Amino acid sequence: MRNILISAILLGSVAIAAPAAAQYRGNGNGYNAVNIQRELSQLRSQIHRGEDRDRLSNREERRLLNEVSRIDNLYDRYRRYGLDRREARDLEQRIQIVRQQLRNERRNGGNDRRGW
Secondary structure, three states: OHHHHHHHHHHHHHHHHHHHHOOOOOOOOOOOHHHHHHHHHHHHHHHHHHHHOOOOOHHHHHHHHHHHHHHHHHHHHHHOOOOOHHHHHHHHHHHHHHHHHHHHHHHHOOOOOOOO
């Protein structure tokens, strides 16, 4: 009886660990699920700092934060079934695009050029 119980526990732990093992571990650039989440968090912080220092307007901050939220939602959807290389690459590219937009907006100095 005891051997059956131990076998069932071991089998259950393997069944639970299998989906975790299938999670994406990286693509050579050092990205994995944890790194992508950290990148999104850092990007949000940089956007908030840019607005706090008047290098971004409120409008620019909202637009960039909305884009980061869209990436985060997509990340959650991808992660639900295990993040593969193509999905990680897609997220990386989207994060880099927002980073470039943030750099461009910082150069602008918080001035929306539309209507000024």
